Amino acid sequence: xxxxxxxxxxxxxxxxxxxxxxxxxxxxxxxxxxxxxxxxxxxxxxxxxxxxxxxxxxxxxxxxxxxxxxxxxxxxxxxxxxxxxxxxxxxxxxxxxxxxxxxxxxxxxxxxxxxxxxxxxxxxxxxxxxxxxxxxxxxxxxxxxxxxxxxxxxxxxxxxxxxxxxxxxxxxxxxxxxxxxxxxxx
Numbered sequence: 296x297x298x299x300x301x302x303x304x305x306x307x308x309x310x311x312x313x314x315x316x317x318x319x320x321x322x323x324x325x326x327x328x329x330x331x332x333x334x335x336x337x338x339x340x341x342x343x344x345x346x347x348x349x350x351x352x353x354x355x356x357x358x359x360x361x362x363x364x365x366x367x368x369x370x371x372x373x374x375x376x377x378x379x380x381x382x383x384x385x386x387x388x389x390x391x392x393x394x395x396x397x398x399x400x401x402x403x404x405x406x407x408x409x410x411x412x413x414x415x416x417x418x419x420x421x422x423x424x425x426x427x428x429x430x431x432x433x434x435x436x437x438x439x440x441x442x443x444x445x446x447x448x449x450x451x452x453x454x455x456x457x458x459x460x461x462x463x464x465x466x467x468x469x470x471x472x473x474x475x476x477x478x479x480x481x
Contacts, residue, residue: 337406412476413442
């Protein structure tokens with residue numbers, strides 16, 4: 296069994312479970328592939344408070360996972376979904392500022408992803424919805440002549456901490472992921 300066959304022998308099929316988001320199992324690790332997006336540092340949010348133009352704006356999530364709004368101050372958003380942030384902001388505004396606040400939170404710009412290793416231009420890139428490892432490599436200028444072109448190492452921040460594993464090039468990328476393209480051996 297050659298190295299390439301052994302590598303893909305460790306990667307099992309996509310596992311869909313009824314009690315949680317889909318996960319990709321690789322070498323005993325699980326990389327979540329679900330579509331529930333939680334906010335983190337680097338995201339930019341478009342917040343609209345209907346009837347309150349002074350509060351409606353684009354806000355960046357800072358390194359502590361917070362955004363600062365007029366009147367209510369700092370709101371912790373890291374690890375939350377946009378509907379959860381809508382509820383948090385509405386609750387704070389309702390507490391003495393606006394009688395019945397109507398709040399909408401949208402993602403204006405996703406946090407970047409990173410591509411390292413055997414690509415033409417390694418670095419930080421703007422996330423594009425629906426991208427795969429292959430698409431990320433194309434955004435980074437393509438493979439170098441020495442690159443292993445059929446797999447990548449991917450690191451993702453999850454609720455349980457950082458998770459890393461070997462994935463095929465068709466694997467979906469999420470904002471904040473770090474992709475490492477290794478050098479091939481032959």
